Amino acid sequence: MPRRPRAARGGGGGGGTAEEVKMEDFVESMLNFGGGGGDESEDGEQLPPPGEATEYKSKNLDAERRRRSRLNNNILALRAVVPNITKMSKESTLSDAIDHIKKLQNEVLELQTQLADSPGEAREKQGSASCSESFVPADNVHYQGQVELIPLGSCKYNLKIFWTKRVGLFTKVLEALYSYNVQVLSLNTITFYGYAESFFSIEVKGEQDVVMVELRNLLSGIVEVPSI
Amino acid sequence: MPRRPRAARGGGGGGGTAEEVKMEDFVESMLNFGGGGGDESEDGEQLPPPGEATEYKSKNLDAERRRRSRLNNNILALRAVVPNITKMSKESTLSDAIDHIKKLQNEVLELQTQLADSPGEAREKQGSASCSESFVPADNVHYQGQVELIPLGSCKYNLKIFWTKRVGLFTKVLEALYSYNVQVLSLNTITFYGYAESFFSIEVKGEQDVVMVELRNLLSGIVEVPSI
DNA sequence: ACTCACACGTGAATC
DNA sequence: TGATTCACGTGTGAG
Numbered sequence: 435m436p437r438r439p440r441a442a443r444g445g446g447g448g449g450g451t452a453e454e455v456k457m458e459d460f461v462e463s464m465l466n467f468g469g470g471g472g473d474e475s476e477d478g479e480q481l482p483p484p485g486e487a488t489e490y491k492s493k494n495l496d497a498e499r500r501r502r503s504r505l506n507n508n509i510l511a512l513r514a515v516v517p518n519i520t521k522m523s524k525e526s527t528l529s530d531a532i533d534h535i536k537k538l539q540n541e542v543l544e545l546q547t548q549l550a551d552s553p554g555e556a557r558e559k560q561g562s563a564s565c566s567e568s569f570v571p572a573d574n575v576h577y578q579g580q581v582e583l584i585p586l587g588s589c590k591y592n593l594k595i596f597w598t599k600r601v602g603l604f605t606k607v608l609e610a611l612y613s614y615n616v617q618v619l620s621l622n623t624i625t626f627y628g629y630a631e632s633f634f635s636i637e638v639k640g641e642q643d644v645v646m647v648e649l650r651n652l653l654s655g656i657v658e659v660p661s662i
Numbered sequence: 663m664p665r666r667p668r669a670a671r672g673g674g675g676g677g678g679t680a681e682e683v684k685m686e687d688f689v690e691s692m693l694n695f696g697g698g699g700g701d702e703s704e705d706g707e708q709l710p711p712p713g714e715a716t717e718y719k720s721k722n723l724d725a726e727r728r729r730r731s732r733l734n735n736n737i738l739a740l741r742a743v744v745p746n747i748t749k750m751s752k753e754s755t756l757s758d759a760i761d762h763i764k765k766l767q768n769e770v771l772e773l774q775t776q777l778a779d780s781p782g783e784a785r786e787k788q789g790s791a792s793c794s795e796s797f798v799p800a801d802n803v804h805y806q807g808q809v810e811l812i813p814l815g816s817c818k819y820n821l822k823i824f825w826t827k828r829v830g831l832f833t834k835v836l837e838a839l840y841s842y843n844v845q846v847l848s849l850n851t852i853t854f855y856g857y858a859e860s861f862f863s864i865e866v867k868g869e870q871d872v873v874m875v876e877l878r879n880l881l882s883g884i885v886e887v888p889s890i
Numbered sequence: 891a892c893t894c895a896c897a898c899g900t901g902a903a904t905c
Numbered sequence: 906t907g908a909t910t911c912a913c914g915t916g917t918g919a920g
Contacts, residue, residue, distance in 0.1 A: 492915055494893080501753070501895070502912075508756035515763045523910070525729070528736035531759060535743045538766035545773035584824070594859070596812070596820070622859070631822070631850075633859050723899065725909070730897075751895065 593634035
């Protein structure tokens with residue numbers, strides 16, 4: 435939850451939406467500047483009407499706002515990729531990110547040494563992405579059974595999903611499940627090469643079979659290979 | 663390089679330094695200017711005369727300074743652990759850190775998959791099978807897709823077997839595979855409750871599809887539920 | 891000149 | 906209560 439109930443500024447990532455008129459008006463009203471329609475009020479010179487002064491203006495107000503928004507957005511994104519966040523704070527986010535990076539680097543090192551000690555074929559320990567890319571499925575491969583829904587009795591099912599690994603895919607599957615009020619009792623995922631197999635044990639309360647078929651089709655659409 | 667030639671405060675957060683008193687006085691002298699920014703105006707004395715207002719209010723001035731220092735220090739540390747920094751900027755530092763974390767995670771995943779393909783060991787992992795016998799399948803449950811054979815191209819297949827756990831079953835499956843000259847490249851088995859799902863990555867040299875169908879039927883006969 | 895990035899002090903909100 | 910975090914607007918250098 436955002437600590438400040440502030441008007442959500444444009445930081446929506448890629449979109450170049452530049453609309454912050456409301457905030458501008460608010461600031462203007464605070465500076466006894468009751469401009470009704472316009473919000474431009476951006477000139478390089480003071481225009482003090484005779485009488486009271488106190489014309490505060492800044493050249494780079496918008497730029498600074500954008501900068502803050504970008505930086506904040508990056509911190510948010512950083513918090514997204516770090517698994518264990520101790521506190522919802524900028525400082526903790528950075529600390530956790532540092533720890534996570536160190537841990538990942540250690541893990542990579544350890545896996546590399548383990549892989550080097552493996553008494554197998556030496557050609558596969560390239561340590562690069564090349565070996566897995568040589569294993570992409572052929573064009574004519576027919577994927578039967580990418581998504582399977584096996585009833586186990588009462589309202590419980592086994593849901594098996596076989597997919598090619600892509601970023602963000604797993605999140606989409608989870609969102610689809612939650613949108614159907616599916617409770618995940620247990621989950622196992624195994625991966626090898628570029629593929630992954632997930633094995634859910636789910637429970638749905640009071641749903642008919644037709645709804646489950648619908649869910650199955652939705653999942654199939656999510657995990658299907660995008661147009662070879 | 664520090665952009666600001668400021669007097670080095672106790673940035674590390676820990677120890678209290680005596681310089682804070684001077685800084686307080688300095689801040690007092692700056693008070694009626696609103697904006698912080700300029701600090702090179704070294705006038706020296708402050709000493710507000712009693713007639714003037716100059717209510718020097720600084721509730722959490724040094725606390726905020728410490729917070730900024732800590733946060734900045736964290737960004738610096740983050741920049742230290744990320745190898746390739748594109749620009750010396752906070753925003754770029756965060757972006758590069760995010761990219762680096764993603765890259766490291768992908769690398770870990772890939773190394774793990776490579777490590778999982780170590781030949782020789784094919785051991786069965788047993789989960790906590792004792793949790794619930796209350797989860798036995800009902801009588802009328804129809805098991806579709808107990809055994810699946812998914813071609814991956816050339817002579818490689820994915821073999822998925824879903825079964826109810828029984829003693830000796832896994833050995834029978836392995837024997838069947840070996841009798842068909844099937845090489846097991848990788849194997850994962852996950853278990854939960856009374857069920858198990860095995861996921862073979864196999865390679866068969868020079869076999870036609872009809873033989874594979876035969877093998878599939880054999881496996882289905884092995885793992886099928888034995889006639890209640 | 892002008893843009894960008896930064897640090898600063900402060901009010902407000904949350905714990 | 907106060908301690909802590911955050912967003913804000915502004916001043917100021919570097920490129």
